Amino acid sequence: MPAIAFLECSRCHAHVSAETPQTLCPVCPDSPAGILYVRYDFSALAGTRPDDVIARDTAGVPWSGMWRYRSVLPDVPPVTLGEGWTPMLHSKRYAGVWLKEEGTNPTGTFKARGLGLAVTLAHHYGITKIAIPSAGNAAGALAAYAAAAGIEAHIFMPADVPFANYVEAIAYGAKVTLVNGLISDCARIVSERKEQEGWFDISTLKEPFRVEGKKTMGYELVEQLGWQYPDAVFYPTGGGVGMIGMWKAFEELEELGWVKPGRRPRMIAVQSTGCAPVARAFEQGASVSEAWRDAATFASGLRVPKPYGDAIILDIVRKSEGTALALTDEQILASILDWARNEGIFLSPEGAAATAAYDHLLQTGFLKPEDKVVLFNTGAGLKYTDVTAEAMKLSRPTAEPAMK
Template identity: 45%
Template sequence: MSISGTSLPPTTHSPFSHLSHLECSREGTRHDADVVQVTSPVGAPLLARYDLERVAEAVTPADIASRPPDLWRYHEVLPVRDPAHVVTLGEGMTPLLPMPRAGARLGVPRLLMKDEGLVPTGAFKARGAAVGVSRAAELGVRGVAMPTNGNAGAAWAAYAARAGLGALVAMPVDAPEITRRECVVAGAELFLVDGLIGDAGRLVAAAVADRPGYQETSTLKEPYRIEGKKTMGYEIAEQLGWRFPDVLLYPTGGGVGIIAIHKAMRELQQLGWVTGDLPRLVAVQSSGCAPIVDAFERGARESVAPAEPRTVAFGITVPKALGDFLVLDAVYDTGGTAVAVDDDELLAAEHTLAREEGTWICPEGAACFAAVGRLREAGWLSGEEEVVVLNTGSGLIYPDTVSVDIPVLAKDGAIPPPRAGGGDLGGPGAR
């Protein structure tokens, strides 16, 4: 089944996609992109490669500017070959917002936020789901199956429903309640697992073996989730007038987002659409689950799972990512760094940003704002850089991160006068 929700151009003059092949991220071997693939024979993620010379001949940034404002505007460097197979809910082209008050407080006046909380299902996972489900449907997949910490499962369930595919989702029992409801309302088969995402993954892998036509779509175990997420990198460059920022911070769990943005920006350089240095990429984690940070501090190329991972930023509770070496490669390649912040820091950042800028972001995104302050205090940021923070989701899907104590007034009572020093950054119910 195919559903196109945007005005997509015909393919009479040029291919809709210039997808060439898949490449093993460890060994560089080539693999067929037109059959269902999982990982390479050595168990490494497969990366989609394109004929970028032909892309550069076929389309220009000016051409892209005239297209609808969604991620499919970059279809030549996306893997769906036929526009009839595009499954969309209008995802992409999220705002790149100046953060003047937060930037002034943190000593980084050129601070910007890419706000992924405005995409379908409330998190950046919709990008990967849109492209991953579209390509799965094009290749004849009947259902998708995945473990998730919550948001990815919600997104893939929604897009599978849109495409008419089955969806099997398993998530840790501690996953956010709202993401469970998103899966259920979209008709997915949902199971809670008394363990972590890795435990859920093992159960899903076993289940797929008994479900003909189902594809396991765990993080980086299929090649196309990353392609949807790389459009964040394309959008940032386009929104800045086809240039890169100086620094980009990304909350890092499975690491697909930071890997994807690094891939996008390398492609943009090869296309000749953007010149200059890549932004320094910063992987941000919680101190309760910081395998990438620990590996970076050791100068290692792979991570080691922490003994007891736990953080309120549930989306980045990933003890051992399949693509950890790709995350670290992206950080090393760009002269970036990796930072861990405590849960109390990221929660404070979440609340402060909402009062300063009127935007309630997810705790994972808030971790990045806390990290900006850390990096500025340490001198790693001079304060002159243009810094982009990726907020990966809406705070509305994390209601438990905010507690309120709201006064109840008698109907014949009166609203009390403002507290001394109050009125600017929250009312009596603010915490």
């Protein structure tokens, strides 16, 4: 496997050693500091084909998880719960649509990828306490992997997160604090207390390895489509780590020669009208977003008032000739019910934002029916039972009397 050559700042391009734990760029001359990308020495993989280097078990069968890509991940023993290699489901109604079903991951969401790899490296470095602010799903994933690694987890979540997120974090033994506020308020608490408490901050884009876990989504979707790019990728965008990770995967795939030459997918950043800082910045032609005031949407993973990587997300969307757009909660709910009743798939609200966005861009002519697109359902709909029921104005009915 290739060694990590260095960590590279996304802004000033300084090279930083990966021998010790790192957060943001320590030498960046400007504020906010740039995020750090993991860069590898791929010389050992020169001339290889992906089938030559995909990890296999003792019987020679390819691993059915994200660690099948160990050849492009850090060379450390993984803390794994079987994350990755999620289904690519072909729509029954739309010939050009594939749904990447991330709800089959451990803890039911795509967060298992990023947190699984971040906790793996924390364990490798000997870190004993980690902290995270979360809109919900990252909390459950961090709690699970921290439990598997024997690391103490401190989690800060908005008080109105889906109840499943709170229950699973408590069940895994994490130390959970509910905050009357948004994920930005939770992030402030972690930032203010981490040095005194001895926590390693594993917040979105505040360390290099969550991106590495999320980039496996890019490798997977390309492999599952026969090592070819789709025409577009729809990604529900809260913090945006998955989009940043997939774009990094596409860069690496081209460097390795594992994909056929051609235009990369158009990247579609999808948000809710109740919290749409990236979509608004895209529409205004801005290079960064402004913090969204009074964020409110039942798609809790999209309720991120100002993503730390907003400039990178906007750059990716524009370079790929994609777009950023926001859907109302009513449109999101309608798409949840549409896909449940017509495709047999119970989407998360974030995933339903992507399916609703596809319908919209098809109607406007931005995409054609024959375009091959991948829509990300980032979590299992069952994790959102309480908030989805509330959006449906659904309550438990009175039971009929049992027959005598």
